[in-house]
Amino acid sequence: MTHWPFLSLLIWVPIAGAVPVLLAGDRRPQLARWLALLAALLTLAVNLAMLSGFDYHSATMQFVESKPWIPMLHVHYALGVDGIAMALILLTTITTVLVIIGAWQAINSRVHQYMAAMLVLSGFMTGVFAATDALLFYVFFEAQLIPMFLIIGVWGGPRRVYAALKFFLYTFLGSIFMLLGLIYLYLKSGTFDMAAWQALPLGMNAQTWLFFAFLLAFAVKIPMVPVHTWLPDAHVEAPTGGSVVLAAVMLKIGAYGLIRFALPVTPDAAQHYAWLVVALSLIAVIYIGYVALVQEDMKKLVAYSSIAHMGFVTLGLFIVFMLIRAHDGDAAQLGLQGAMVQMISHGFVSGALFTSIGVMYDRLHTRLIKDYGGLARVMPWFAVFMVFFAMANTGLPGTSGFVGEFMVILASFAASPWLALLAAFTLVIGAGYTLWLVKRVVWGTPASSKVEAMPDINAREALVLAAFAAFTLLIGIWPEPLVKLLDPAVNQLVQTLGHSKL
Amino acid sequence: MISTATLLAIVLAPLAGAILAGLLGRKIGRTGAHSVTILGVGIACILSIRVLYQLVWGGAPAYNQDIYTWFQIGGIGANVGFLVDRLSAMMMVVVTFVSLMVHVYTVGYMADDDGYQRFFSYIALFTFFMLMLVMSNNFLQLFFGWEGVGLVSYLLIGFWFKKPSASYAGMKAFIVNRVGDLGFVLGIAAALHFLGSLDYSTAFAHAPSLTGQTVEVIGGHPWSAATLICILLFIGAMGKSAQVPLHVWLPDSMEGPTPISALIHAATMVTAGVFMVARMSPLFELSGTALSVVMVTGATGAFFLGLIGITQFDIKRVIAYSTLSQLGYMMAALGASAYAAGIFHLMTHAFFKALLFLGAGSVIMAMHHEQDMRHMGGLRRYMPITYATMWIGSLALCGIPPFAGFYSKDAIIEAVGASHVWGAGYAYWCVLLGVFVTATYTFRMMHLTFHGAPRFRVDPHAGHGHDGHAEPGVLTHAPHETPWVVTVPLVLLAIPSLAIGYFAARPLLYGGFFGSAISVLPAHDVLAGMAAEFHGPLALAVHSVATTPFWLAIAGIALTSYIYLLKPTLAGTISKALGPLYRIVDHKFYFDELYTALFARGSVALGKALWKGADAGAIDGLVVNGSASLVGRIARRARTLQSGYLYHYAFAMIVGLILLLAGFVLVPHA
Secondary structure: OOOOHHHHHHHHHEEEHHHHHHHHOOHHHHHHHHHHHHHHHHHHHHHHHHHHOOOOOOOOOOEEEEEEEHHOOOEEEEEEEHHHHHHHHHHHHHHHHHHHEEEEEEOOOHHHHHHHHHHHHHHHHHHHHEEEHHHHHHHHHHHHHHHHHHHHHHOOOOOOOHHHHHHHHHHHHHHHHHHHHHHHHHHHHHOOOHHHHHOOOOOHHHHHHHHHHHHHHHHHHOOOOOOHHHHHHHHHHHHHHHHHHHHHHHHHHHHHHHHHHHHHOHHHHHHHHHHHHHHHHHHHHHHHHHHOOOOOEHHHHHHHHHHHHHHHHHHHHHHHHHHHOOOOOHHHHHHHHHHHHHHHHHHHHHHHHHHHHHHHHHHOOEEEEEHHHOHHOOOOOHHHHHHHHHHHOOOOOOOHHHHHHHHHHHHHHHHHHHHHHHHOOOHHHHHHHHHHHHHHHOOOOOOOOOHOOOOEEEEEHHHHHHHHHHHHHHHHHHOOHHHHHHHHHHHHHHHHOOOHHH | OOOOHEEEEEEEEEEEEOEEEEEEEHHHHHHHHHHHHHHEEEEEEEEHHHHHHHHHOOOOOEEEEHHHHEEOOOOOEEEEEEOOOHHHHHHHHHHHHHHHHHHHHHHHOOOOOHHHHHHHHHHHHHHHHHHHHHHHHHHHHHHHHHHHHHHHOOOOOOOOOOOOOHHHHHHHHHHHHHHHHHHHHHHHHHHHHHOOOOOOHHHOOOOHHHOOEEEEOOOOOOEEEEHHHHHHHHHHHHHHHOOOOOHHHHHHHHHHHHHHHHHHHHHHHHHHHHHEEEEHHHHOOHHHHHHHHHHHHHHHHHHHHHHHHHHEEEEHHHHHHHHHHHHHHHHHHHHOOOOEEEEEEEEHHHHHHHOOOOOOHHHHHHHHOEEEEEHHOOOOOHHHHHHHHHHHHHHHHHHHOHHHHHHHHHHHHHHHHHHOOOOOHHHHHHHHHHHHHHHHHHHHHHHHHHHHOOOOOOOOOOOOOOOOOOOOOOOOOOOOOOOOHHHHHHHHHHHHHHHHHHHHHHHHHOOOOOOOOOOOHHHHOOOHHOOOOOHHHHHHHHHHHHHHHHHHHHHHHHHHHHHHHHOOOHHHHHHHHHOHHHHHHOHHHHHHHHHHHHHHHHHHHHHHHHHHHHHHHHHHHHHHHHHHHHHHHHHHHHHHOOOOHHHHHHHHHHHHHHHHHHHHHHHOOO
């Protein structure tokens, strides 16, 4: 069973699937939709099939593939996954299916191109998570910008060109530094094999330069304060599906990059500058929380909320260094697990929130909070989902939103009660901006007769929202399966980070 | 033996009812919705009683088992499991019994409401979360139930979501509770950090190791770890149990329908903090500082928040402030290490306060949803059952022997008086004078509602206008007694309000009822000292006639009777005479005004400043778009260089050549 090139299938089935979707053409949108759904479902099926062959006790890369690609530079087409990558790939394949169903009616122009772009995007993102060769990683990392750039630029809102360019340039700027770092590491080691780099001895000076190159590249992607301002613009202009993929999967690529490069390749520099990332993460939680509070555009509010929630991811990743210094291995694992669970959870919760906003936007064509109100009466089933996802966003126990934040807060306390206090402030400010949104949109009376006429969600929308809700609830009630999937890889990473390269 | 299946049934039966009523509400209809939820809660109630019976009379050992692993990371495990000893079993019975009464009552109270099924779904869901809270054997599940009841409270306060004040009150309740939960979650983290486990029994077993452990929260000032854990946990209790200064959400929660005011905001959820502190007694016993904080906070609320009740005219708000005051009593008892007395008062209060709220709801129904007592009066003739049961509730609340509240409140006052922790002197005065305050607001309410001449008018033609909003105090038909679904729960709650104190005082307070569920250091054990003085409930009731609390209560009743029955104008004269003092109390000590200015408006202003100033201004305006326009400007300049005119290029070449030569000549050669 392991002889099958499963990971290649995950990458190339959706990309190959994009070809017939494109061929369906502008005249046959329904065919394009079904073909796209078929390709996405096929990919998901392959991914689920992999789970049965996955060794939950091993920290080594599994489903490994390797072929020389550019022999002159020792570049390989090398793929492999551990628990961390597997979890993120699952998030990608699931999200892709839901996004394609979600766009069924919302996208009316150039359906075939939109669907094809989504499939290609899905393949490239999986490639990022599956690559074990740094240059291959870089190629996928850059390549996935293109379909997203198109999705925002073609199907986006009125300021889509500004937003798409801002998104592209921001990310691109960061990735230049990453490329420099990769070239340096290649010259130093003679290989692009990421595993080899983890074992490569590096002086503090080199580590510091590399660390900041990687940090800059990935901080933009996550995004961390202060390089976050592209995200609200990109979300506001992106079509619903673009926002969902952006929030659910793409932001995780940044954190994944930190896990694969900044942490294990430059552990001493990361240890030395952990305070900086921890500080920026806490700023993200608190400062962005306040900014989210006063947003008038729902998408901007959720975008800012995303930045605050991703702050917990970077906090969890870097609090680990403080805990390793304090020889608290259990708490270090807890912090790292928290970061990972938060990523997966945020994928579902923010994806669901953007889908919900899309449902409203499709009916009223406005994203302004003040244009809504009273949806609990007009769209009762929608209101149920909306309140549920809002509660997940505030980290209510029983939803996935709680699990990661809880773990990170517990771990932070072991490092310092003050850090935990600042992180836990999300309980208050997160509830503040989310419930105020709910109060103005869901409760109260309809703002206009147009709101009054909004029909409740149809079966297709209910299916998408219910799927998101099921994952949110499942992880919230029983996170152990996810934790188990991640455990060996997380454990090994904590071990690696404990060993100085100096 | 208590079986896992029984406990699972207790928890899951209300949940199943909630899911059925919530998701299939339209299919199963109104009758279906109330049937499934009443059935679910009924099963939970009967089984809970059976569990309590097994523990107390059947000799069954306490149940403590994990059901499933929530996560296991390294040595840190989090599970879902049950700890059912006498403390939790008693809570289970109180919760399910009051919940069942409220379910039945709701059939009548919400009969005309569009959201009938939704309401039943919520209150059954609430019962599920509350049971998860009290039955938990670990901090994680405790927090799950804790926040879960907060969620349902939010949904129920905002139940009439079309009313802006209702959805605002719901949001306020949730956010203020979250401030408490911020402390609570840190307390859980502290417990895990210092005690090494989220499981109660493991954590408590390590509690002795806390002695001598310190933590420097502020540099140079070592705190005892036990104090840190306990104060953080208590901040959570302050939110949920509405202690000063986090009490502000509870009066506003009266926006919700009256049945939930009885169930959630009087009998069960708000006592979760009291339950939690009692459950954590092995930890609180280690920190005298924490006990002082608990006692002083509780006693302050017991007196000062009770005062506000005297100035209110909304019948539900009077009872709400009464609840704040009584929660203060319970906390004060815990601070005196008289955990059993606190829990005893929790139980008696659950019965008589639920009774008072449901009675008030019955009055509100009769008055066509009028809640202002200034438009009531003389209702005793119209609704005798409500009137009689409200009397029982009121006497219990005032602590008149031999009603239930007498035994529990008397124990609290005596325990606080006997306590030696810092602040006990102040606390004693608060709880003692609180008795007078309690009697005053209670009988002010009774007189304004039931006695004297009616201050409403019956006019069959009023309120038939299109908007349906009648003039206040004008009813379309005379008030009448409410249907049996309303009065039967009143009667069933009146029985324990009357008698439970008499029967439970000895075992609960002095009989070691709670066994190992509550642990008290011998040095703190005030109840042990009081046991020597206790010669049975009857003797206590008789003896009480010679004590100060009894005469304080009588004084309150007498004073209000004189004012409201004989000299109705006197009330206004007194409030005018007190001037600024009255205004301060009438404005609830200005907490709401302060919080609105500081936290609500302040946060929005801060958010706007950060957004416009830092995010859109500094980062986007200066750095991002600034660098983009800088590139643009450089490019525009650079573009002029490539003009395409040959003479420009030739000129540039010449200048360049001259500079190069000049440099070559001027710079000295190495």
